[in-house]
Amino acid sequence: MTVDRLLPTTEAMDLIELTREVGDRLLTPIVDAHEKAESYPEGVFAELGRAGLLGLPYPEEYDGGGQPYEVYLQVLEELAARWASVAVAVSVHGLSCFPLHAYGTAAQKERWLPSLLRGELIGAYSLSEAQAGSDAAALTCRAVPSADDGYRITGSKAWITHGGIADVYNVFARTGEGSKGVSCFLVDRETPGLAFGAPEEKMGLHAVPTAAASYDDAPVDAERRLGDEGQGLQIAFSALDSGRLGIAACATGLAQAALDAAVEYANERTAFGRTIIEHQGLGFLLADMSAAVDTARAAYLDAARRRDAGRDYSRAAATAKLVATDAAMKVTTDAVQVFGGNGYTRDFRVERYMREAKIMQIFEGTNQIQRLVIARGLVR
Template sequence: MPVDRLLPTDEARALIELTREVADKELATRVDDHERGDGTYPEGLFGTLGETGLLGLPYPEEQGGGGQPYEVYLQVLEELAARWAAVAVTVSVHGLSCFPLATFGTAEQQERWLPSMLAGEMVGGYSLSEPQAGSDAAALRCRAVKDDAGDYRITGEKAWITHGGKADFYALFARTGEGSRGISCFLAPGQTDGLVFGKPEEKMGLHGVPTTSATWDGGVVEADRLIGQEGQGLSIAFAALDSGRLGIAACATGLAQAALDAAVEYANERQAFGKKIVDHQGLGFLLADMAAAVDSARATYLDAARRRDAGVPYSRQASVAKLICTDAAMKVTTDAVQVFGGYGYTRDFPVERYMREAKIMQIFEGTNQIQRLVISRHFAR
């Protein structure tokens, strides 16, 4: 059932209606075909989303974006995730990948690349994690060394790249010096000599979009693709992740909403002991708790988004939103399987997929244990 949203403008209301139309037509009708088994990539889909203007929404119009406040953009992500979580996560990651250039790039760099990125002509990936450096980003080892021409030769391993091997560009973080101030950010082309992507990970969920490792074997990234200053990479990465965590919070809420909707519909159709199972108090209370979790999750990410839109600090609230929304998604999707009983454990209904998809949301963009660490450190300050 469509969520009755409180939106700030008529333009925002029209955008949500457009999103629902596109999501129902392009995502809901295709998701099962691509998420079954090992999954197949939805060729052309992100180009379609780009043509409708959904890939650059939170960036200023003068940069080629949609000029939408973050509270509206996140509700668009939620609508997409309610139909197809893998696609919504990829849209969120694309926005995350545009952030370094849009925020720290020079005017010349932005003019050269940003319009095609925000229009969805180029779809991005985010390449920060490594096999031994996930939540501990400061421990990354992939190196960028200047050659005689002043360009950078990249050597090392990257891991857990959403859209890996399919993206047109990557926000790449590599070491140019020592310590936490020795990491730099690059806008790396998706196809480069010396860059090889690994076999897609065999994931529990989100099958439709690949997640891969990557090996850089001396691949060259030109000097003008350095974003910001040498050594500024970690601060760029962490600034981007605050926004990225809100994106995942919205995706998790959309997934939870889809699970709630499916459970409510089933509970109104299924009968036991002479009445609809929704009329049994035990199950009705379960649905009530699921609804409360979804509503609370949405309120939490919107609070953080409105702080971001107002230009006030929101890092702690972003971690709170990521924690609350993804934990809610795990609980609500698990309870949805319970509502369906034995049928919930089969692929005849989508709730088993929702449950599998929810698990990763507690892990990427910083595990929920890391979110608790981030939140507690704010109090220590």
Template sequence: MPVDRLLPTREAEDLLDLVREIADKELAPRVEEHERAESYPAGLFRLLGETGLLGLPYPEESGGGGQPYEVYLQVLEELAARWAAVAIATSVHTLAAFPLLTFGTSAQRGRWAEDILSGRLIGGYSLSEPQAGSDAAALTCRADKAPDGYRITGAKAWITHGGKADFYALFARTGPGSDGISCFFAPGHTDGLTFGRPEDKMGLHAIPTTSAFWDDALLATDRLIGAEGEGLQIAFSALDSGRLGVAACATGLAQAALDAATAYAHERTTFGRRIIDHQGLGFLLADMAAAVDSARATYVDAARRRDHGRPYTRQASVAKLTATDAAMKVTTDAVQVFGGYGYTRDFPVERYMREAKIMQIFEGTNQIQRLIISRQLAH
């Protein structure tokens, strides 16, 4: 059922109506087929780009939609309510565009921004490594200065859209210590770049997650984003926004689970009554609804702070923690509402439950979010 939202403008309301129409027409009918077959939805992201949904939070002068982050995140939520994997990949694309759009030179933005925001180029985010996930300062992938650019050598891991993306926001080491990491706008097809087989994941099957292997691959000098050594600053500022994207996707997934459970509780009867009329089940659904509404409130609050230029690092971590924990609980409870049927693939709630788990892990585990929040409180 459509969520009753408080949006800042009539234009935003019209946009969300359009997103629902696109999601119902293009995403909802295809999700089960691709998730079960673990097949990539070719052409779908180009369609999303053509309709303007891949550049919403970026300036219109760069080819974006010029929308507040508050609106963009609610768009992500609507996408996730139909197809979580596509919504997460859309969030990752926005995250991958952030370094270029925020720290790139005017020449770099002029060369690549329009293609990124129109969906002609789809992005991935390449920060994690096999031994360096949450500890980004421990990166070992190297970018050695060469007369004609940088030679990249090393392995990266857990790349959403790996092997499919047209570019990657790549973070590699140009010097020692935490000040020795730099950011690159790396093309997806480069001599010396190969990808591992897609990870055999619990959920989000339609979008591949892979490792990448750089073997003395050459990136031109103009592929460096910002100055050498600014990589961690760029990565961490991007991740604040990325965590809000995950929070919105988790909220959409939880909303889908709540809607499915509520609809089933209206139809299923026991002891001569609808199961929603039994207090034990009705209270469970009430708790699920409270969790979804609370999750939405946390990411909207953080987004409004971002839109007003106020610090929001703590609020982004709160939103990511709250929304993803809520999604895990709500999807688990949705399976319970369905009883034995919830444990089968005849209904989507078992998929929702599998998809929710990873959201507590990527873009910084929820244990890392608690660390960030506690450190913010200690200042």
């Protein structure tokens, strides 16, 4: 069903309508084929960029949309309801623009940010390593100063959304010791010494690759360092608060899609002379699913409004990510139950929705990490 949204402006309403139109025209007709074939949808991100959907929360002076996070996240949700892989990649692209926008110099922003926000360049985020996922301070990829006043990067990165396809990568590499010994770099895909592994064979989100990267004495100019040397983890963690909201919105969109499919099926399928939605057991299950989706949406919107108001929102972002992704896992699982045996087949989308929901509880900080963030916030 069409979500009844409370939006702050008529411009925001028009933007949601545009997103629905683009999603229904561009994404819905091809999602099933690409997810089943595990093939990348060439041209989709360029078209989303031309529609102005890749740079919404960034300033208009850099060709962004100048929209509050409250609106941007609802656009992400609408995209995710149509194609979770694409919505997650859009969220990660937005995340990759954050270090440049928040910590880049005027010259750096002028050089790279407009192309990213227009979708002419795709950005990716390279923080995790094989042995350093939730514990980002344990990363070992290293950037050593070179004779030409630049750096040489050696090491590896893991779990990169759009890995091997994205044009530029936020790379967090060690330039010193301890938590203040990490720096952030914007690295070009064609950098000598940079190579990508084969895409991971994932449970879901098949259409957009996730890959590892290896750096073998890869040269990076000093002008590609974002922020001060040693500021990397500060940059990474401040970006992740926004990234968690993006995933919360994607999870909510996925859950909404599963709910819609289940309600439609329950209104058509009959048993014992009535549609199955008229049986209290199924009706109550669907009611709980609906309440979970509404709660997820309320959680991420509360955090987004705090962000837009300039208030601290770290704990609210962690709460939103936790609540929305747990809801997505439950709602998609219950949707399969509504479909019965049909839900266990690949003839119906709910089977895919359930597989896609699982990763939402893991990336951008596992839900165990979100509980840790929330608990620490309570201590303070």
